[in-house]
Amino acid sequence: MVKRRYVNTMVADAYGTLTSHRYPRPYPARIPLPPRTPWTIDLADDVDNLFWFACFDLDAKTPDALELAIEDFGVLTRLLHRAGVPHVSCRSSRDGGFHVWVPLAGIPLTLMHELADAAGAVLKTLDSGMLRNSKSGAARPPGSPHRNGSFSQIMTGEDTYPVDVLYTPSVTETDVRRMIDSFRELRPTVDLDKSVPAGPTDSRHQAHREIPAWGLPHMQTVGGGYDPSRNAYMCLLAAAVAGWSFSDVQQAAQTAPGMEHYRTQNAVAGGRVPRRPAEAHARLRRQWDAAVQYAQSYVNYPEKRTERDLTELQGIVLSAEAMLNAFRVSPGRWCRAEADIHDSTVLTALVWMSVRSGQRKVTAAIRSVASLTGIPSTTVDRSLRRLTSAGWIERVRYAEGTEASVWRVAEKFSTAHLHVGPHHLMTARPPQQLFDVRATVLRSLEDRLNAGRSDVFTRAGLGPTARRVYESLQTESFDANDLAEKSGIPRGRLLAALSRLRRYSLAISSPQGWRRRLNDIRHRVAMKLGVHGILAQRDQAYGWEREQWAWWIAETTFRAGRTTRQRRRPDTGQVRFRLTDERGDPNSWPAYPRDVDGRADHRTAMAYIRAGALQALRDRELAA
Structure with missing residues (x-):
């Protein structure tokens, strides 16, 4: 229902080939035959700048990107079905990628920005630029040619809508806000301990190893929920934070309902199909490495947030x-x-x-x-x-x-x-x-x-x-x-x-x-x-240095006659002692090593820390 009088066509170069991604030439919409070169239609009109179509463009220009786009396509179509929004799905070309079209009843630009932001937070392969542009936002419609010789092919499958739904602008502002709310239910949370699974859970499943309280519901999510890929990744994050090994993760992936993503994959026609064992193992290994990487960031910056302003x-x-x-x-x-x-x-x-x-x-x-x-x-x-x-x-x-x-x-x-x-x-x-x-x-x-x-x-x-x-x-x-x-x-x-x-x-x-x-x-x-382990060695050295510094501060505080305040951060490697003496509570430190002249012996202190012998030093001090 775009009110513009033209569609936009691609122009061949001097050699007759189509090399540009631009569509500069207008083609009158009143002509009954479509253009001979690839063409696009505008999503909004040029009168009121209202959107009459939403086109969710999921890019997949490579085989690796196609894998991600298929998962995003499954999330998007499930969300639209849950919201009761009519839509038409297309394979944009033979190279991969998807266009999901939604007929709109004149939606303003501000609301389309909200939709683009909400969808972009969930769909990693979404190109949301056209949803934000009421002047030149355009896409190739169903059946239109691609410059590589293929066509935008309408997909069929479970619960598909006929292409005729695009002729009637039926999706109102209320429907769009319902779509936005559905996207926001799947939006990743900033704090891991506040994350909740998007879907029903099965409380009968229990993890075989200890896991954070926020991670267990993700493990119990039936079928991986509405976003199986994201939910499975949250299971891996919980396992990484809890210190699981890859063999533990492999064991959980065989039975945990929330890790369905590592057993089956989204089928473009609808539903899920089993993965090949080798592919499933490679995917699990790849995403486990990514989860361990993120868990390092989470551990290095564990402060709680307070939303105030x-x-x-x-x-x-x-x-x-x-x-x-x-x-x-x-x-x-x-x-x-x-x-x-x-x-x-x-x-x-x-x-x-x-x-x-x-x-x-x-x-x-x-x-x-x-x-x-x-x-x-x-x-x-x-x-x-x-x-x-x-x-x-x-x-x-x-x-x-x-x-x-x-x-x-x-x-x-x-x-x-x-x-x-x-x-x-x-x-x-x-x-x-x-x-x-x-x-x-x-x-x-x-x-x-x-x-x-x-x-x-x-x-x-x-x-x-x-x-x-x-x-x-x-x-x-x-x-x-x-x-x-x-x-x-x-x-x-x-x-x-x-x-x-x-x-x-x-x-x-x-x-x-x-x-x-x-x-x-x-x-x-x-x-x-020959550089494997350099960062791990650095992190270990940083931990030892933090520990020695905290020990030295406790020593100088005690000698100054003040009470030691135990305010060390979790990543400083806090040491707890079994016995007490005049130095204070069970968390206090042993006496700092000193040489025969009474000066601090930092080299010996570091040797104790590297050997993990602080408790033995404390016991020996108390026995004396």
Whole structure:
């Protein structure tokens, strides 16, 4: 029901081939025959800028991306059926990808933005650009040709609607809001302990090992719920936080209702079909590695969030969006040298903490940021100093005792965005839409941090430039020019880094461009390069250093005649002692080692910590 008088057609080049993705030539809609070249229809009219179609475009330009798009397609169609919304599903071309069309009864742009944000927080392969653009948002309709010679093919299967439903604009604003609410039920939560499964649960199933309280309902979700892929991943996160091994996860995947995703896969025609054993094992292994990566971030930053001021959260999310864009459009500042790449990574970690906590001020120890980013603590310290000098961050409070420094992310990224135009015309996002956008931004920040935190990209491995390029790769293909713009790396350095990544099969080259492997083989590459375990060794050393520092602070506090306050963070490796003496309660520390002259012997103290002998030292002290 688009009121525009034209459709948009693709134009062949001078050689008669179709190479462009643009549709610049109008074609009168009154002509009964369709254009001979690929063509699109606008989703909104040019009179009132109201949307008469919603087209959910699930990209799948590679076999790896197709696997993800099929899962998103299953989630989307199940959600539309639950909401009672008529729709028509199409395979967009023979190369893969899906278009799901919904006939709308004149929906305003503001509500379409809410729909795009809510859907984008759930569907990883969704290209939501056309849902946000009432001027030029367009898509190829069912049956239209593709430039590769194939057609947009209407799909058939269970509970499908005939294409005739698109002729009648039947989906109202009330229906769209119901769709938005359904998406928000599936939106990932920021705090793991607040996550709830989307679907009925079977309380008869019990995990064979201890698991966090929030993880058990996900294990018990019948059939994986309405989003089996997400629910199964939450099961893996719970297992990773609980310290399970991969063999434990394999055992649970055989029987846990919530891990149905690792036994069967979504069928495009409807329902689920069994997976091949080898493919199921590879998928479980791949997603377990990703869950362990995320669990490291969760452990390194376990603070509870307190939502107080949504206005502040709005500014934080805007800053995060602007920062991600600045990394792309300002390569001269953030990718000029390796030090700049380190600065952008450290800043990404601080912004992730801020977005996750909903507060400008975040408590961040240098070693915690080092563990979160995979960058050495000395390098993190230098980056923090440079970022502070440049005004990107501010140290609100210096470290004191065992309390880490408090940092505040500046508003430099969001200032221009916030002050464009009259203030009375500015409207903040509604709270639920703001949470949708935050979930999407968090996913982008976490993907960036997790992609680069690997032994492979340490100094002894492929280095920070290869890390930045790898972070920019996706499962869909990009040519070198697009990747140079996306990563901010000059084209010459980019091609050199891509060559190194391809040598170790971390990047795949094809006629369509460059992409990342879906199977994460970074640990195998690390072993081949001889750098496997470097980050684990660093984390262990950071733990020992935290422990020694806490011991020394307890010693100086006791000698000063003050009461020791036990306020150490969970990741400092707290030591509990069985007996008490004049030093205080059962949590207090033994006497700090000293040499014959009475000076602190830090080398001996570290030797005790490395040997795990603090309790033995305490017992010996009490026995004497």
